[in-house]
Amino acid sequence: MPHLSVHVLESDLAGREAALIEKLTDAVVAVYGDWARSIAVVQLIGLPSSRWGIGGRPARAPSPSVTFGIREAAFSRPDADEIVARLVSGVTDAIVDVFGERVRDGVTVELIGTPAGRTGIGGVVVTS
Known part of the structure; x- marks a missing residue:
């Protein structure tokens, strides 16, 4: 399952939560x-x-940072490079849609692959 954790300044996030959730979900669906x-x-x-x-000092205006958990098998597909590029681009665009162009250059999207059998839901290991 696609799982996105977004770190963002609370002051930037306040009042934009629903829009950000919607845009990020739409970015996942687009891929x-x-x-x-x-x-x-x-x-x-x-x-x-x-x-x-950042750099040993409090950040003045950091851009959002996204950790995007996906199945590790996605990286082994023949179209893996295209999928990765579309996810990074789509997630970045979604964040920019909500927070504006000022954040684009600093948005970080890290794709983390989880091997089959290393996730559990409801107390049960998911093997597929």
């Missing part, structure tokens, strides 16, 4: 298809500005 809409998980993590540092 995977509509079947993924119901299983896409978006978690928004708002941080006070004093709790975000």
